[in-house]
Amino acid sequence: MVKEQGIGTSHAKIILMGEHSVVYGQPAIALPLPDVKLTVTLTPSDQGQTVTSRYFTGDWHDLPPVMQGVRQLIATLVEHFDGNADCWHLNIDSQLPAERGMGSSAATAVAIVRAFFDYYDTPLSRHELLALADVEEQITHRSPSGLDAATVSSKTPLYYIKGHEGTPIPMNLQATMVIADTGVKGATKEAIMAVQELLKADHEHAQTHIEHLGQLVDNSRQFLAKGEVFKLGTTLNAAQQDLQALQVSDAQLDHLIDVAIHHGALGAKLTGGGRGGCMFAITRTALGARKLAAILKDNSARQTWIQPLDTTRGEN
Ligand SMILES: Nc1ncnc2c1ncn2[C@@H]1O[C@H](COP(=O)(O)OP(=O)(O)O)[C@@H](O)[C@H]1O
Ligand SMILES: C[C@@](O)(CCOP(=O)(O)O)CC(=O)O
Structure with a gap:
């Protein structure tokens, strides 16, 4: 039926x-x-x-x-x-x-x-x-x-x-996320294969960055729960460095990330598979996020989205 x-x-x-x-x-x-x-x-x-x-x-x-x-x-x-x-x-x-x-x-x-x-x-x-x-x-x-x-x-x-x-994790953050699309198709499959290759070619180097990312995630979980937005920003930047070392970022992502940091974002990194696709930055205020979104668009972002970080709560 x-x-x-x-x-x-x-x-x-x-x-x-x-x-x-x-x-x-x-x-x-x-x-x-x-x-x-x-x-x-x-x-x-x-x-x-x-x-x-x-x-x-x-x-x-x-x-x-x-x-x-x-x-x-x-x-x-x-x-x-x-x-x-x-x-x-x-x-x-x-x-x-x-x-x-x-x-x-x-x-x-x-x-x-x-x-x-x-x-x-x-x-x-x-x-x-x-x-x-x-x-x-x-x-x-x-x-x-x-x-x-x-x-x-x-x-x-x-x-x-x-x-x-x-x-599900609690999030108690007075901050706003700005997401920007580079306009370049992300290449998730290729990026995953690139990390596999790096692990084969230089295992210790790749493994160090992979484990460091895990540590940064555990630190971030604490910062989210405690509302420590500045520490979270610094941790996002550190994660981006690991992702660059794993060769999954690219020039267009790096460019938008640099623009965001230069204009006062607390932290910024790529998101998803990388090698194209989206980056995001966090700002203290919603107004700051709207301003940053406009700046990213002026700097070649194709589309932007704004997501407050204190409202994504509730039960699954
Ligand atoms: N609107 C849609 N209608 C049908 N299939 C879709 C749609 N959006 C995405 N897909 C499927 O998802 C694939 C894209 O996945 P992927 O490259 O992994 O991108 P993403 O990172 O957005 O998941 C498409 O090739 C298609 O199979
Ligand atoms: C690279 C990876 O960690 C995330 C991929 O994200 P996306 O499909 O590009 O949104 C792969 C995965 O977790 O399956």
């Missing part, structure tokens, strides 16, 4: 700290961006099983290579619900820029899973949601840590270790 409509939602995420090192078992902290939304709607149709999205419109069996992860996820869900004979239309409506380190692939996967379970009126545990989203993430990313899927499905900031579902 299906419903008249199945709806699944998710949102963007920002990794505060711990990208890349999280793949090697170190902790990470990531925040949901609840205002940047993705909605999937599943409705009965006269014929076939069709998809409309930014990339493709048509039968899901014909999804293009860029959506192979989504294709595998839909195949898994159709099998799960024994739904080969059912006719539906699936619409993906996303406010997330794709391939910018804001978690668009995980957000797509999470919302698709939620829409199917809603359509078939079936309860969905968090464990099952993350396991199914991983079907898509394993194909779109290489060796995903699971951090993206955990955060785009969470209402609260998470402290995350690979293999776990993430622990």
Whole structure:
């Protein structure tokens, strides 16, 4: 028995700290961006099983290579619900820029899973949601840590270790985050492979930076809880140095980070896979954040978002 409509939602995420090192078992902290939304709607149709999205419109069996992860996820869900004979239309409506380190692939996967379970009126545990989203993430990313899927499905900031579902963490910070898109497609898969190569070529050097990032994440967790915004800023800058040493930053990210620091940001770093994509900076006040966003745009950022850091709280 299906419903008249199945709806699944998710949102963007920002990794505060711990990208890349999280793949090697170190902790990470990531925040949901609840205002940047993705909605999937599943409705009965006269014929076939069709998809409309930014990339493709048509039968899901014909999804293009860029959506192979989504294709595998839909195949898994159709099998799960024994739904080969059912006719539906699936619409993906996303406010997330794709391939910018804001978690668009995980957000797509999470919302698709939620829409199917809603359509078939079936309860969905968090464990099952993350396991199914991983079907898509394993194909779109290489060796995903699971951090993206955990955060785009969470209402609260998470402290995350690979293999776990993430622990909601308190955030008590009088500060604002400015996120800026370099306009360059992020290359998460390539950046992950670059870190793998560095670990092979110079293990001790790479491992030192990976472990240092883990230590910075644990320090930041304390600063977030205590509202120590200046210490957090310094720690973000230190994390950016580790990410540069791991060769996952690039000239455009470094440029926007330098501009932010030069104009008074308390700290700034890349976020997500790197080698393109987004950076963020933190400022003490909302007004400071708006001014900095305008400056980053004048310095070639394609788009900016502002996220207060004292409001992303609540229960999952
Ligand atoms: N609006 C969308 N509709 C369909 N698929 C999407 C959409 N946004 C993202 N995706 C999927 O996610 C992939 C991008 O993932 P990725 O390169 O990892 O970027 P991100 O860092 O944003 O997750 C796309 O190739 C596509 O498979
Ligand atoms: C590099 C990594 O730590 C984060 C990737 O983030 P994004 O997909 O670029 O948003 C990989 C992962 O955690 O799976």
